[in-house]
Amino acid sequence: MKDVQLLPEMQQKKSGVTRRSFLKTVTGTAAGIGIAQMVNPALIQALEKGLKRHPVIWVQGQGCTGCSVTLLNSTSPPIADVLLKVISLQFHPTVMASEGEMGMENLYAIAEEYKGRFSLVVEGAIPTAEDGKYCIVGEAHHKEITMVDLVKEIAPQAGSVLAIGTCAAFGGIPAAEGNVTGATSVTDFLKDNGISTPVVNISGCPPHPDWIVGSIVHLLEKGIPELDEEGRPMIFYGENIHDNCPRLDAYEEGEMSETLSDPKGCRMDIGCKGPDTYADCYKRKWNSGMNWCIDNAVCIGCVSSGFPDGTTPFYEPA
Numbered sequence: 496m497k498d499v500q501l502l503p504e505m506q507q508k509k510s511g512v513t514r515r516s517f518l519k520t521v522t523g524t525a526a527g528i529g530i531a532q533m534v535n536p537a538l539i540q541a542l543e544k545g546l547k548r549h550p551v552i553w554v555q556g557q558g559c560t561g562c563s564v565t566l567l568n569s570t571s572p573p574i575a576d577v578l579l580k581v582i583s584l585q586f587h588p589t590v591m592a593s594e595g596e597m598g599m600e601n602l603y604a605i606a607e608e609y610k611g612r613f614s615l616v617v618e619g620a621i622p623t624a625e626d627g628k629y630c631i632v633g634e635a636h637h638k639e640i641t642m643v644d645l646v647k648e649i650a651p652q653a654g655s656v657l658a659i660g661t662c663a664a665f666g667g668i669p670a671a672e673g674n675v676t677g678a679t680s681v682t683d684f685l686k687d688n689g690i691s692t693p694v695v696n697i698s699g700c701p702p703h704p705d706w707i708v709g710s711i712v713h714l715l716e717k718g719i720p721e722l723d724e725e726g727r728p729m730i731f732y733g734e735n736i737h738d739n740c741p742r743l744d745a746y747e748e749g750e751m752s753e754t755l756s757d758p759k760g761c762r763m764d765i766g767c768k769g770p771d772t773y774a775d776c777y778k779r780k781w782n783s784g785m786n787w788c789i790d791n792a793v794c795i796g797c798v799s800s801g802f803p804d805g806t807t808p809f810y811e812p813a
């Protein structure tokens with residue numbers, strides 16, 4: 496994929512990513528929720544100078560591509576523009592132009608060229624059973640390349656690894672009970688293979704786009720963010736949902752919802768896992784700030800390392 500330079504202001508307008516719209520994504524949607532104060536000044540400076548761009552290689556293992564979709568669906572500005580023109584997205588199986596052997600050769604060439612300086616984004620778990628044959632990600636020189644082969648080869652060359660989504664961060668649905676494919680989290684996989692590249696877990700099924708973009712921007716401007724004990728950025732995963740829930744008063748007064756359509760009551764009796772879940776969904780919300788799970792259903796603890804086995808049945812009390 497051709498590396499795209501960040502263009503001067505006029506050309507930025509032509510391309511669809513203006514300085515204003517980029518700032519809106521990385522700070523506007525994050526205003527008042529932690530990252531703005533941490534990242535803004537450095538980011539603005541970087542933009543004034545002509546933004547430093549950070550090479551990213553994005554690979555997909557055992558997942559549903561939902562993490563890419565959540566990111567690419569983001570607006571103000573479209574995340575695809577941010578990824579293509581602001582950071583330097585060098586490889587992404589869903590959105591890149593090249594394909595097949597050419598795409599794989601490009602991936603290896605980029606990893607070599609940016610050795611130690613690029614971030615490897617892993618979406619999906621890594622299936623390790625049967626020599627990794629459950630997930631073939633490409634072919635080179637008439638040889639199939641498994642997700643296992645790819646991560647083993649590329650991760651040691653990366654400066655950092657971002658495990659995007661609960662499947663990559665903790666194993667998630669592919670590693671749920673049954674797990675015939677030997678689905679493994681990125682952290683466990685790297686550990687098992689003696690690879691010491693630092694990992695940032697951005698869990699969620701899918702993660703919020705701001706968590707992904709915010710973490711990448713933090714990496715770009717300030718290095719690896721402060722992580723919790725499960726390797727997730729504290730700025731996004733540091734707070735308990737129940738403790739901050741708008742229905743906490745109802746909980747304390749014993750007003751419990753019996754149905755999902757109840758506009759006010761606490762959802763605990765119908766399965767809410769908010770008390771065991773740490774993420775800032777309650778104030779960030781989803782669908783461009785429109786709503787979040789507890790408005791319409793319950794928190795199923797999708798960001799948690801125990802998801803889904805530890806949080807099912809979703810609609811029964813924990």
Ligand code: SF4
Pocket residue numbers: 736737738740741742743744746760761762763767768769770789794
């Ligand atoms: S709805 Fe869930 S998160 Fe909110 S107060 Fe009740 S149990 Fe806690």
Ligand code: SF4
Pocket residue numbers: 699700736772774776787788789793794795796797798
């Ligand atoms: S509210 Fe709970 S289930 Fe919904 S996105 Fe946040 S952590 Fe996941």
